[in-house]
Amino acid sequence: MFLNGWIPPIKNNSLKTGLNKIPLTQSQQLIYAGQRLNPNSPLYNVPYVFRIHGPIDTDRFNRAFQLLISRFDALRTSIEDDGQQVHQLIRPDIDFKPAFIDWRESPPSEDLDSWLEERGKRIFDLARPLFDCVLITLGDNESIWYLNLHHLITDATSLNLLYHAMEEIYRTDGKANNSLDYKPFADYVVYESESMQARNKDSIDQYWKDNIAEYGKPFHYYGNNIKPLNTNSERTVVTIASERAEHIRKRAQQPPFGMISQHLAIYNIFASALALTVHSAGGTQSFAIGSPVHNRDNRDRNRTVGLLMEVFPLFLKIGKEDAVADVIKELKTSIFQMLGKVGAGMANAEIGRSFNTMLNYIPWDFGRFDGHRVEADWLHPGHCDPNHVLRCQILDPGKGEMQLIFDFNCEVFPESKRKLLPVHCQNALKAILLADDTPVQEVELIDEEERGMLMRKFKPRKDHADKADFMSSFEKNVELSGSSIALIQDGEGMSYTSLNRKANMLSNYLLSKGIQFEDRVGLYMTRSTDYIISLIALMKIGAVFVPIPSDIPMRRVQFMLKNSDCRCCLSHGSIDYQHIKEIPVVDLDSDQNEILSYSDANPPSIQSPRKIAYHLYTSGSTGLPKGVIIEVKALNNYLNWAAAHYQIEQDTVFPLFTSIGFDLTISSTFLPLMKGGTLHIYKEAMGGPDLSLFKVLSDNAVNTIKLTPSHIGMIHDRDLGNSQIRTIIVGGELFKTELAKSLSGAFKDKASIFNEYGPTEATVGCIAYKYEAEDVEGYSVPIGLPITNMRAYVLNDKLKVLPGGVVGELFLSGESLAYGYHNLPEMTKEKFLDDPFRPGSKMYRTGDLARWNEKGQLEFKGREDEQVKFNGYRVELTDIESNLTKLNKISDAAVVLIGSDSSGAQSDIENCARCGLPSNYPNADFDREGICHLCNAFDGYKERVNTYFKTEDDLRDILMSAKNSERKYDCLSLLSGGKDSTYVLARLVGMGLKVLAFTLDNGYISDQAKENVDKIVAKLGVDHVYGETEHMNKIFVDSLHRHANVCNGCFKTIYTLSTQVALEKNIPFVVTGLSRGQFFETRLTEELFWEQDRNSERIDSTILEARKLYHREKDAISEFLDVSMFHDDKTFNKVQFIDFYRYSNVSLQELLSYLKEKIDWKRPTDTGRSTNCLINQLGIYVHKKEKGYSNYAFPYSWDVRLGHKQRDESLEEINEEIDEPQVKKIMREIGYTESVSQLENSDRLVAYYVSSEDIAQRDIRTFLQESLPAYMIPGLFKRLEAMPLTTNGKTDKNSLRSLNKAQLDADVPYTAPRNDIEILLSEIWCDVLQMKKVGVFDDFITLGGHSLSAIRITARINEELQLNFPLNKIFDLPTIAEYSSYIEKILLELMDEENE
Amino acid sequence: MNQPIVSFIEKEFLPASTKLESMEEELLTGGIINSLGLMKLISFIENQYAISIPFEDITLEHFNTIEVITAYVSERLDTSH
Structure with a gap:
């Protein structure tokens, strides 16, 4: 019955005349694209309903509507898509008749609302x-005018214009001609295109780009990180009562709001409220809110119907300390800033994607229709662009009630949140209207109802009626079932009675030794019956036990004993406790006989109830462990639950x-x-990895495990299907869902799995969850609800x-809380705060992140420090990890953020008090006086170094020795024009030598x-040649990649070209001007001076060997220059290199x-620096960026160490300012592109995965792209054979973070x-190559190894093994694995020889 | 001096061949210019008089009539010279 008028046929003749075919505007293109993506979704329908309280003449209405169509070209517009291009067709006329439905006589089968909804x-x-x-006639005096337009031809302003035009035409029955003044939409299309051409596009585009990069990052409402795919949308309408609405209108005219227009001021108010909501609900500090701009900026466009509106982002940052008033002010500025940048056709797709939340303020003033009262309503089509997960609209009729409309994407906002967000937004609105200095963080958006709901969850579970004390329970067990087996170790059982007797004897023994109530006693033991006996013995006499695991470093043991003020320490034979000097040690093995002589009856009962049960040490951020004091009542609370x-x-x-030092172990020990x-009891292995878990499983003798x-x-x-284990308690780390699934599968779903959360400070576990596969949606298993007598707050x-x-x-409160940290009152205060929700109690700050999920369970979201900032994004590492493990072949994964080597602010860098070496030089180690390890080591071989240096007389002898009248030149002198090389040349000339410069x-x-060079050679009267190569820039680039400086490439070019010249001209010596410091950078190493009897000749021959290797390396020099002569050993005899400063000890003053x-x-003054080379600072720049310190830092430290430079001079030169624009210019000239990591920072996300086979990086990436945003995809994926673990069985992320760039880039898994x-080899490599870790398959060259490091490594190997491997071996066997099997072979051969 | 501003407003915001009634006619509160139009007027003034107008100054007091706009622009011209 209502089809009449729908889908109007196009008049045949309309195609012939006056048809206007024009392009789509920018906004139309975006909407068209969105509709094409969702062809069956009415997401761009804009249905309006006007309920008119008065009689409407249908014929007159029809006449009016026909006139309306003829006056507004938007109504005559449709889309033509020929597959190539999309246009809008504006027809001169169309045949359309509104549908007229009369419900007066034939009442509808459905109600009006559902009819409208469907339509x-x-x-x-x-x-x-x-x-x-x-037009639906409901009664004689009531009609519904339903008008639905596709967004392609309308916006909010257009609807208003259309309504008024229609009303006027109807009222005057087409006689009024005001409407003729409306402007066609086609004019706007032309205007947009002209504006776009006239605009200086680049600078404005850049404005949007820059701001989008900073603010346009995605955030998730209420922690729900779903990327919405469908358009389903639900609307929630909130009515703002007249009184409140009037208050808002009044406030809009007052500071701090008051703006040029009331509309803008009201917009400012609501935008601020929405901003607070987004900030809190989205957990984001900087974000963008989409803001429609109607683009009607003059009279003509003010009277145009069509889609002129475009949406632009309002950018906002809410700082941690910002007050409510700051947000209002910032938004005001932001609104103006946006309005100053917008313009027709500017809102492109990139701008459109920069926000997921929109705020629209719509003046809602339709006025009467032909004198009849009208109620207007904007229907929700039930769908919305999924890019806009939240649209918020304010309908303001100017007086009386306002309507606040929220359109929610249903995937992102489950029903509960659709109810809550409007509440949060209204509470934010309250705070905004006050506009005071309240910090944003203190504005609570939740209302009493939600708070009550969250607080109910906080409410502890019901307490157990018969809450027992562990010791009483234990003693009861002894009494009732003394013969039951309490402990089993190595196949031997111990009954409760026997355990109790032994504990009693020890108690009585300890009492006799003076151990008293509340004395602390260390338990430095392996896992053993001794350990259990000891802790029961101590509890019996009210002493406090301090577990100290057997596998921690000696110094840490000493620290714990001292820090906890232990009276004595119990240990046993398998532990080396000799280093404990300050307190007595009771050795349960050696003192056994004495202990057994004591009574096995219960010790006298203690005078007052025990308060403290034990101290447990956890690692602290300061690097020193903290002793957590656990009270008896806390332990009992946990154990009972x-x-x-x-x-x-x-x-x-x-x-x-x-480990007994691990809080998790308390469950196994006591329960x-x-x-x-x-x-x-499974005793740990002494040294080597602890494989007890495998033994536990293979013995298959337990049924409960933690x-x-x-x-x-x-x-x-x-396959653990045959395991007896029925209860698995998991704790200590984030428990990934995938792992839980796979664990459950391994046990054939026969075991119950519990996830238990709790820091040591809240006694073992205080939040728990029973795993049910169908119940878990997120990437990690929820941690559930607080245990008895505990509360949790987010x-x-x-x-x-x-x-x-x-x-x-996450904050914790309740009976399980620790008493505090031993001897750390400040830290205790910092972590144990007053509980604001339960006055008089304490609340522990966990440093863990958590959220309440939709099902009302707590989810652990990692450590605060697991959430890393990466290129400005907050990235949850665990999120990436769990997604990785969803890939079938991957069984475990860990993601770390690897920082640049230059971590640490420049201001934190110290310099060696003696030589100036910076503290961020790799492996730098300063002593108490601030002297570096190089200086300290140098003290030990200084004298031997001195024998390497000679006098100018020695030099003259060497150079004269080859003097030959047939030769034109006695030597070639390398001249840079700098002071050092100039001095060399002058001295050589002074010696009477014939020199070629x-x-x-x-x-x-x-x-x-x-000029200096020319002047010098003229003044000294020597011949001079310039060497050059067209490949110099490529050599620079290669050197920057290999060595992060330009000097290495330049030096090698000089050596290569000067050797060529010397060979041609039959010159026997090339004399360098290298400083003594530079010897240690390029030729000498500490190892060369280790041997007492090492003489200069032997050092020289090693250096010569290294030099041969150096010239035979493959690099840009060997590629672009002729290096064939270096393959002939004779070249090195024909042309010898002499370092002048080996023979001269001239001081700088003398020299100058x-x-x-x-x-x-x-x-020279034109380099602006102390050097005479302009490119040199590019090298320093890159070196500093990549390594954090200047490439001159090391050689200069040697110059100072050897007395050739003052420390201050050296520091001044190292810290010279770099002219960055100049550096960037040179980079472009030589064709060097900074790697992305250099440009931003060198941080990168690295994923390690455990898998039986290598998986192509691309495959993993593609897989992750399905579920993670691009910024969360790691840059690198490395396979591991097995995940490295800490002694507590947690993933050892520190170790994963210590691989360096070259290792990460190499295509080898770390082994x-x-x-x-x-x-042994890996220790040597680490030391020499300045790395934290070397895998046995890592390649020496790839890791940056070169001839000098070859000298050092070879010398060290030879020293350690007392062998004599040649230098080149490491180039032939470039991995630790190869070299070490070679060594093994040689050693075996040597042994065989000895045996023969 | 305010002639360019008057012409600009008449051309952009008034119906064809209509003139502003007076220098006190309310431009913003009178519905002649909306906020987007004002941004356009501001950038016209900035270019015309080579002055820059900070966000804090975009208020009714400075822009609601030709009279106050003229006063404001003169003041800006004085301070910038």
Whole structure:
């Protein structure tokens, strides 16, 4: 009945005349594209309903509507898409008649609302008219005018114009001619195109680009990181009552709001409120809100119907300390800024993608229709562009009520959140209207109802009626079932009675030794029956035990004993406790006989109830462990809850296989003994990895186990279907869903899996969740709900309760809380705060991130420090990890952010007090006086170094020795024009030698330096040649890539070209001007001076060997220059290199005055630096960027060490300012492009995965792209054989972070050394190559190894093994694996020889 | 001196061949110029008189009538010279 008028036929003749075919505007293109993507979704329908309270004449209405069509070209527009191009067709006329429905006589089968809802969802055929118009007569005095337009031809202003035009035409029955003044949309299309051409596009585009990069990052509402795919949208309408609406209108006219227009001021108010909501609900500090701009900036466009509106982002940043008033002010500026940058046709797709939230303010003033009262309504078509997950609209009739409309994407906002966000927004609005100095972080957006809901969750579970004390329970077990087996170790069982007797004897013994109530006693032991006996003995006498694991460094043991003020320490034979000097050690083995002589009856009962149970050390951020004091009541609270929750009974058998120093182990230690069960003890291996878990599984003697996710990572792919284990408690780390699934599968779904969360400071576990596969949606298993007598809060920085779903810091409160940190009152205060929700109690700040999920369970979201900032994004590493493990072949994954080597602010850098070496030089180690390790080591071989240096007389002898009248030149002198090389030349001439001066023109010698060179050779009267190569720039680039400087490439070019000249001209010596410091950079190493009897000749021959290798390396020099002569050993005899300064100890002062006197040498001023080479600073720039310190830092430190430079001079030169624009210019000239990591920072995300086979990086990337945004995709994926673990069984991320750039780039998985020789080699490599870790398959050259490092490594190997390997071996066997099997072979041969 | 501004407003915002009634006619509160139009007027003034107008100054007090606009622009011209 309502089809009449729908899908109007196009008049045949309309195609012939007056048809206007024009392009789409920018906005239309975006909408058209969106509709094409969702062809069956009415997401761009804009249905309006006007309820007219008065009689409407249908014929007159029809006449009016026909006139309306003829006056507005938008209504005559449709889309033509020929597959190539898309146009809009504006027809001169169309045949359209509104549908007229009369419901007075034939009442509808459905109600009006559902009729409208259905009608509003109809899909437009874009090739036909893009609107729908219906008049429904409901009664004699009531009609509905339904007008639905496709967004392609309308915007909010257009609807208003159309309504008024229609009303006027109807009222006057077409006689009024005001409407003729309306302007056609086609004019706007032309205007847009002209504006776009006239505009200086680049600068404005750049404005949007820059700001989008900073603010346009995606954020997730209420922690829901779903990327919406469908257009389903739900609308929530909030009515703002008249009184409140009037208040808003009034406030809009007052400071700080008051703007040029009331509309803008109201927009400012609502935008500020929405901003607070986004900030809190989206957990983001900088963001963009889409803001429609109607583009009607003059009279004509003010009277145009069509889509003129474009949406632009409003950018906003809310700082941690910002007040509400700041947000308003910033938004005001932001609004003006945006309005100043917008213009017709500017809103491109990139701008459109920069926000997911829109705010629209719509003046809602339709006035009467032919004198009749009208109610207007804007229907929601139930769909919306999925890029706009939230659209917020304010309909303001100017007086009376306002409507606040929220259109929610249903995927992103589940129903609960669709209810809550409007509440949060209204609370934000309240705060904004106050506009005061309240910090944003203190504004609470949740209302009492939500708070109550969250608080109900906080409310503890019901307490157990029969809350027992562990010791009483244990003693009861002894009494009731003394013969039951309490402990088993190495197949031997110990009954409760026996355990109790032994504990009693020890108690009585300790009492006799003076151990008293509340004394602390260290338990430095392996996992053993001794350990259990000891802790029970100590508890019996009210002493406090301090577990100290056997596998931690000696110094840490000493620290813990001292820090906890232990009275004595219990240990046993298998532990080396000799280093404990300050307190007595009781050795349970050697003192056994004495202990056994004590009574096995219970010790006298203690005078007052025990308060403290134990101290447990956790690692602290300061690098020193902190002793957490656990009270008896806290331990009991946990044990009572856990025993009930995990159904611990007499038949429970637990393994004790994790470190006794680990909080997680408390469960295994106490739970079985509390309930009369059995504890199976697995002693740790002394040295080497702890493989106890495998033993636990192969013995298959336990039914309950507690372990970490990393442990599971080692076993989840095994078949454990026959295991007895029925209860698995997981704790200690984030538990990934994929791992849980796979674990459950491994046990054939026969085991119950529990996820338990809790920091040591809240006693083992205080939040728990029973894993149910179908219940878990996120990437990690929820941690669930607080245990008995515990509460959990998710708060912001100002300790305000966050809305459900939002990630915040987790705080804990309740009976399980620790007493504090021993001897650390400040830190205790910092971490244990007053609980604002329970006055008088404490609340522990966990530093962990968490959120309440939709199901009302807590989810752990990683450590605050697991959330890294990467290129400005907040990245959740665990999120990436769990997605990786979804890839079938990957069994475990860890992602780390690897920082640049130059980490640490420049201001933190110290310089060696003696030589000036910067503290960020690799492996730099300063002593208490601030002297570096190089200086300290040098003290030990200084004297031997001195024998390497000679006198000028020695030099003259050498140079004269080859003097030959047939030769034109006695030597070739390398001259750069700088002071050092000039001095060399002058001295050589002074010696009466015939010298040829050689200068490399690398293209960057300054003009003054060249003049200097010409003047010098003229003044000294020597011949001079310039060397040059057209490949110099490529050599620079290669050198920058290889060595992060330009000098290495330049030096080698000089050596190569000067050797050629010397060979041609039969010159026997090339004399360099290298400083003594530079010897240590390029020729000498500490190792050369180790041997007492090492003489200069032997050093020289080693250096010569290294030089041969150096010239035979493959690099840009060997590629572009002729290096064939170096393949002939004879070349090195024909042309020898002499370092002048080996023979001269001239001081800088002497040198300068000599130069001034002899040749009037002046320092060039046109490089602006101390050097005479312009490109040199590019090298320093790159070196500093990549390594954090200047490439001159090391050689200069040697110059200072050897007394050739003052420390201050050296520091001044190293810290010279770099002219960055100049550097960038030279980079472009030589064709060097900075790597992306250099440009931004060198941080990168690296993913490690465990898999039996290599997976192509591209495949992993493609896989991740399906579920992660681009900024979360790691730049690199490295395969590991197995995940490295810490001693507590957690993933050792520190170790994963310590691989360097070259290792990461190399296409080899990291493999740790596998035997003693490999360990030795890897230590040497690490030391010499200045790395933290070297894998046995890493390549020497790839890691930056060169001839000098070859000298050092070879010398060290030879020293360690007392062998004599040649230098070149390392180039032949460039990996530790190869070299070490070669060594092994040689050693075996040597042994065979000895045996023969 | 305000002639260019008057012409600009008449050309851009008034119906063809209509003139502003007076120098006190309310441009913003009177519905002649909307906020987007004002941004356009401001950038015209900035170019015409080579002055820059900070966001804080975009208020009714400075822009609601030709009279106040003229006063404001003269003041800006004085301070910038």
